Amino acid sequence: MKNTKPLNLREIVVIASISAVFGVLYLLWVFFGQLIQGIFGPVGHGLISGFWIMAPIVCAYIIRKPGVALIAELVAAGTEILAGSVNAGAVLILGLTQGFGAELALALFLYRSYRLPVLMLAGMFGTLANFITIYFMYGYSQYSSIITTFMLVAMLVSGAILAGWGSKSIADALGRTGVLDNFALGKINRQKRVKKDDLPHH
Amino acid sequence: MIENHQKSNHFLQQVNPTLKLISILTVIFFMMPIFDPWTPFVFLLLTINAIKVLGGVSLRFLFKFLAPLSLFAFSFVWINVVFPSERGETILFTIGSMPVALENIKTGISLGLRSLIFASWSLLFVLTTEPTKFMLSLIQHCRLPPRLGYGMMAAYRFLPLFQEELNQVRAAHRIRGLGEPKGFTDRVYEIKRYLIPLLASAIRKAERIAIAMESKGFDGSRQRSYYTIIKWTSKDLLFSTGLIILFSGLLLLRKSYFLL
Numbered sequence: 001m002k003n004t005k006p007l008n009l010r011e012i013v014v015i016a017s018i019s020a021v022f023g024v025l026y027l028l029w030v031f032f033g034q035l036i037q038g039i040f041g042p043v044g045h046g047l048i049s050g051f052w053i054m055a056p057i058v059c060a061y062i063i064r065k066p067g068v069a070l071i072a073e074l075v076a077a078g079t080e081i082l083a084g085s086v087n088a089g090a091v092l093i094l095g096l097t098q099g100f101g102a103e104l105a106l107a108l109f110l111y112r113s114y115r116l117p118v119l120m121l122a123g124m125f126g127t128l129a130n131f132i133t134i135y136f137m138y139g140y141s142q143y144s145s146i147i148t149t150f151m152l153v154a155m156l157v158s159g160a161i162l163a164g165w166g167s168k169s170i171a172d173a174l175g176r177t178g179v180l181d182n183f184a185l186g187k188i189n190r191q192k193r194v195k196k197d198d199l200p201h202h
Numbered sequence: 203m204i205e206n207h208q209k210s211n212h213f214l215q216q217v218n219p220t221l222k223l224i225s226i227l228t229v230i231f232f233m234m235p236i237f238d239p240w241t242p243f244v245f246l247l248l249t250i251n252a253i254k255v256l257g258g259v260s261l262r263f264l265f266k267f268l269a270p271l272s273l274f275a276f277s278f279v280w281i282n283v284v285f286p287s288e289r290g291e292t293i294l295f296t297i298g299s300m301p302v303a304l305e306n307i308k309t310g311i312s313l314g315l316r317s318l319i320f321a322s323w324s325l326l327f328v329l330t331t332e333p334t335k336f337m338l339s340l341i342q343h344c345r346l347p348p349r350l351g352y353g354m355m356a357a358y359r360f361l362p363l364f365q366e367e368l369n370q371v372r373a374a375h376r377i378r379g380l381g382e383p384k385g386f387t388d389r390v391y392e393i394k395r396y397l398i399p400l401l402a403s404a405i406r407k408a409e410r411i412a413i414a415m416e417s418k419g420f421d422g423s424r425q426r427s428y429y430t431i432i433k434w435t436s437k438d439l440l441f442s443t444g445l446i447i448l449f450s451g452l453l454l455l456r457k458s459y460f461l462l
Contacts, residue, residue: 009422010412012349016357017408021364021401031270038273041281075354081324082333082358084204086267088324089226136234137320138278139313147285173398179405 019072022055023079046154050162053126056102057167064184073099101129123163127155207329214257214330217441219339242315249322275314282310339432349422
């Protein structure tokens with residue numbers, strides 16, 4: 001299902017709320033991540049980095065319109081800054097690039113497919129964007145290419161599993177609560193239910 | 203505590219939030235090609251002093267934020283010693299069979315200090331900027347659509363409520379005998395158990411607030427009046443000039459002393 005109408009206020013505030021919750025979680029995750037980075041180095045950090053791509057994928061999967069992923073990640077980054085991130089600059093740049101990465105993957109499928117492999121690809125694009133950004137921002141070119149390669153692989157795995165599969169399972173669980181009935185995901189679920197109920201009558 | 207600093211009347215608090223945000227980004231781009239340890243060291247000292255003198259933030263308060271980050275900063279040192287892109291020639295000593303080179307330690311210190319500069323410069327922004335002013339400045343100066351700006355502000359105002367709700371969800375789960383998590387997988391499921399009701403109620407609230415905003419005539423158009431107008435003042439000019447002097451001074455110092 002493709003929907004090219006611009007976002008309405010209801011959808012924007014919902015994106016903002018979901019992303020604000022994730023923004024706070026991102027901030028907690030940053031502290032966790034810095035602990036991991038300090039002890040296990042960049043590869044360990046890479047394995048948990050997919051978490052930072054969850055807001056755009058959850059929102060895009062629910063609302064299914066162009067631009068949702070980018071907006072969601074920017075709002076999450078903005079919330080992180082407002083809530084007192086000690087890395088405002090990095091967070092903002094990363095929010096932009098990660099959101100853009102996830103958005104690009106969905107755009108490749110013309111915003112028509114939101115199946116699991118596509119969401120996983122979006123997560124991987126997001127972590128790839130993250131990798132490229134921090135590679136230049138924190139001077140990772142000074143490390144041996146073996147460690148940066150391992151780091152990239154860890155990030156891509158994390159992007160597929162945490163960001164792709166994790167986001168989908170959260171959004172699906174939310175759909176079952178019924179709060180999404182007014183949004184694209186809820187409507188699609190309802191259509192599926194109706195179809196299933198219809199079958200015996202034919 | 204943070205709010206007291208954000209609302210006080212020092213120089214940095216009066217600089218336009220958009221300008222401060224741009225300054226962070228220029229700092230990041232300024233630091234990208236620098237790999238010697240002295241430039242970031244001087245820069246870090248100057249930044250911390252600027253926050254103290256121009257922002258009225260006590261050093262003790264500042265270090266409370268920066269101390270946890272030093273572990274993160276230190277990781278750059280050891281990673282650079284163990285996994286450098288090319289090992290330096292001045293071997294100081296060896297750990298086991300691994301030589302530790304002075305050049306790699308220097309680069310590591312430089313990268314660690316760089317991460318601390320990013321953090322302290324971000325603190326300069328966060329500790330001296332009121333969230334509402336920041337958002338209004340984005341709407342008024344950066345052409346952020348009001349629909350998005352006010353939507354974000356509404357969501358941001360709900361954050362304290364989420365905290366309260368989290369406590370309720372936790373209490374509700376406990377009273378139904380779900381108990382405390384045991385082990386790692388339990389803990390992961392616990393996160394999801396809390397997250398879903400929290401997000402569900404966030405979505406319900408968001409729908410309601412959107413309807414309330416629209417029923418009061420908010421249409422998201424740019425032709426609207428503002429209660430607070432964020433102005434450009436002479437302080438912004440002063441801040442930008444100071445920043446340019448800081449950058450050129452650092453480059454000059456680096457060229458004449460640090461790169462020898």
